[in-house]
Amino acid sequence: LNRLDVDAVLFTGDWLYHAGADIVGQMMMVKAINKPCFTTMSQADFEQGKHQPDIIRNVKLTDILPILGVQILHNHTANLDQVQLFGVSADNGAMMARLLEKNAKNQQPSIILTHDIKNLQGNAQLLAHLNERCLVIAGQTHGGQMNVKGVTPKLVKAMTGSRYLSGFYIANYHLTKNTKIKKKTFNTNNYQVWINTGIGMIGLPFRLNCPPQIDVLSII
Numbered sequence: 001l002n003r004l005d006v007d008a009v010l011f012t013g014d015w016l017y018h019a020g021a022d023i024v025g026q027m028m029m030v031k032a033i034n035k036p037c038f039t040t041m042s043q044a045d046f047e048q049g050k051h052q053p054d055i056i057r058n059v060k061l062t063d064i065l066p067i068l069g070v071q072i073l074h075n076h077t078a079n080l081d082q083v084q085l086f087g088v089s090a091d092n093g094a095m096m097a098r099l100l101e102k103n104a105k106n107q108q109p110s111i112i113l114t115h116d117i118k119n120l121q122g123n124a125q126l127l128a129h130l131n132e133r134c135l136v137i138a139g140q141t142h143g144g145q146m147n148v149k150g151v152t153p154k155l156v157k158a159m160t161g162s163r164y165l166s167g168f169y170i171a172n173y174h175l176t177k178n179t180k181i182k183k184k185t186f187n188t189n190n191y192q193v194w195i196n197t198g199i200g201m202i203g204l205p206f207r208l209n210c211p212p213q214i215d216v217l218s219i220i
Contacts, residue, residue: 002034004216008080009035011070012139013042013115015061017202023064030068037070038078040087042115042140073113080111083219088114088126097125100134109133109219116140117193118161121171130171130191135219141165143197147209166210169193 001009020026030037041061048061065072073087077099084103088096103110110133114120117138121127130136143166144152153165171191199212 001214002032004035006035006216009033009037010111010113010137011037011039012113012137012196012198013040013045014139014142014198014200014202015039015045015065016048017200019048027064027068030070033069036080038073038085038087038113039065039070040073040089040113040115083109083111086110086112088112088120094125097123097129100126100129104129104131107133110135111219112136114138116160116162117164117195127189130189132190132192134191136171136191136193137196137217138164138193139196139198141195141197142200142202143210145201145204145207145210164193164195166195166197169195
């Protein structure tokens with residue numbers, strides 16, 4: 001990451017599967033990143049340590065990440081050069097809608113960072129202010145972790161409720177590998193979506209046809 005010529009590093013949540021007692025030590029490498037770092041949080045992140053021993057339960061990611069130089073975009077925005085960065089979660093839709101509306105009137109490009117894209121798509125107020133100058137970056141699916149053609153997309157949809165597996169999509173239209181365009185699904189405004197697969201694992205300790213991956217996105 002430090003060798004990349006990028007303006008910022010964005011994390012889409014699901015920081016830890018199981019935290020150990022040395023949770024700060026586990027994450028200390030993040031402090032060495034020499035770029036501005038921003039993150040959204042998953043529900044699991046907010047509940048991290050809930051069912052762990054007391055020594056872990058009292059150490060919260062929301063306290064640790066700012067110490068490591070990672071700004072949590074929960075009910076917050078940030079300016080990234082000429083792009084406005086928004087953090088969207090399940091409980092702050094109305095406030096984010098007002099900020100997105102103001103940004104749309106100014107015709108400023110937007111990056112919306114969210115862990116679960118359903119938090120965005122389930123809120124009509126938010127969708128009303130998205131346009132072609134908006135890029136939504138989300139995670140949550142882990143790319144299926146074990147990618148079996150024809151099977152994994154169905155499993156991910158059944159388990160998460162999301163029709164997005166990984167990679168680039170245009171909302172309203174789902175671009176397949178052979179570039180055929182399926183019919184409209186929701187909203188009359190086109191906006192762009194990127195779903196990252198992440199670098200970690202959950203459940204089974206391996207990946208299949210879904211390598212750990214850091215995506216470098218160029219905004220043009």
